[in-house]
Amino acid sequence: MPKQSPIPDELDRPFWAACNEGRLVIQHCTRCDRLQHPPEPTCAQCGSADNLEWRQVSGRGRIYSYAVMYDTPVTVLQADQPFNIVVITLEEDPGIQMLSHLPGTTVDQVPWGASVQVEFETTPNGQKVPEWRVVG
Amino acid sequence: MPTKVPNAPESWYRTREGLGIWPHRGKVAAVGVGLSPTARRWDGRPETSVGAWSILALRKAMEDAGVSPDQVDGLVMAQDTATGSPWPPGKPVPEDFLTTFQPTDDPLDGLTRLSAEWILQNTPELTNVKFTMYGPGCMSNAIVVAAQAVGEGLTDTCLVLKGWHNLEGRYYVGQGAAAEDTIAGRAKWTTGWGTVACYPTAMHFEAYCRKYGVTRDMHAPFVVNSRKNGLLFPEGFYAQHRPEPLTVEDYLSARWIAKPASLLDNDLPICVSAAYLFTTPERARDMKQKPVYILNHASDRIKIRSVMPTLEETEECAASNARKLYEGAGITANDLSFEGMYDGFGQFHVFHLEGLGFRGVKRGDALHFFQTDISIEGWNPVSPSGGNIGSGRTRFWHHTDAIQQIQGRAGKRQIWRKAEVGVTGGPFPYGGNFTVWGATPG
């Protein structure tokens, strides 16, 4: 599904660079041993910027919930309406979420709580984005 | 006149539990109410601009309270008046607007935003305003700020104002960043996927229905009842322009925006302004209307863990907010005669009600509760104003109604049981500003 192409910035450049290499990395505070997403300049728990690193995660997760978009404001997505937008939580930490269009799953047939695996989809400017597919 | 009007300091907001009784409980009163007419969209005339209608609302609030303009010494308001359709880039500001009103350095002031400077220089009879402050965003915020300001003695006769404008165009659809082929900033994690404003609520509601084994059709009686109440609000948009009730079938057949949220779970952007007059109980004695005492205010500043608030974060935030409200007012849920929590998106109300424990409603109970008598004629009046569903998008009908209910002048909306204590606020069950109102000082 053609999406808007993300433009990386100072804060999230490593995330997008990893996507282009087919890896999913998440910001991690080594002091708190805590994952954080979306990325922030400092750790939301300890407030420090000094202990943040990027940690590769398994790319496995679960479906938390979803809604089906029938009237999106985003122009490039309108031709594909209706489509799923699913909240995915990561296996390493169910507090960490990502959104997905859940490629391969019929609209509104989202399997509740199902396991998902990350894959990477190329957007029009070449930047890859994480997408998720139901497994098993 | 002040040169730079500040936002309220964060320390004014009661965001934590354990703060005890609000020190100004019962020492601030709402007395006057003023509302402009309503319209679906601005018709281009200076006299119907958000600035003009805000001045009208202020004048009506003063008249309603029986206060002369020179007695007013405070103004608290929200600057933002947008409902989702921006002024087209490059479009000139109408000349007759600029000649009718004294502009500030922003030619769109009074049209697509509203500064305190604009209000004061175009309401020349307000000659003694010494305190001005913004409660950004919503009337819910401005009320909290004004209550705190009167409580702290910074103003003793204070106008509280919120205006909304609505221009041509669909609500954020295909505009600005949404129309681009690329996406930058934090939106990469959310709106880049095509989410719309009601998406988080729709997603919560989906999770809620599965968690508690309930279905969306059980929400219909709330929506139908809200529109019914709204049609009894003569100042409201639907009562004035589209006086048709909703049926359960209407609700269930409405088109999806983000399923399970439909057009009728979303509210209708409109043009309208409202103003209230707040004062001290001592001054209120000389005024025309019965004082409605502010017993407490509380605010949520939820820190969500990741991209979207979860259902669990939402539920806990709403519950914590209720504990703050009750603690600071020295009341319990049993003391509430009615509730006027925010409903724009409709499903917000489920989470607000359960957070409050209104009539003993626990998590997962609200949709069952909606199958009972929630009308104004019953013992458990839910959203007697009808909120945004009943009267269009303002986020202030419920506040207006709470004041009028306790004053006993809600007209055909007057609840059957005695209106003694009410709670109102919003917007989100996961973040907003809330107020407890009482017929007595506590």
Next chain:
Amino acid sequence: MAILISFDIDGTMEFGDPPGGITLEMVRRAQELGFLIGSCSDRPPSAQQALWEKHDIRADFVAPKHGLDEVKSRFEADDYLHIGDRDTDQQFAERAGFRFYWAYDAIHEPWLTLGDAQDLP
């Protein structure tokens, strides 16, 4: 030739909010020619029904804006038209196999030249 015309309300009909260019007179004329008429609007169906009744017009159907396909399945016609003022009108019309006319064009009553109506004075 059976023709079905669906009207949006707000921004399309003269009694809409905002008022549009399609008058009750135009609707009556279409009805006198034997066309099936009704509305598909974001107004709730019960409100649409009330509006037609208020203006003394017996609508053959009312439906939510996304209900055009359901209207099509209910009524046999040779031509299906939807008149509206928004992108959403156009999208829903085309998806349901209706021909779409913008309200500002439709004030010329293009349907009068369709089918049997051509023979009328």
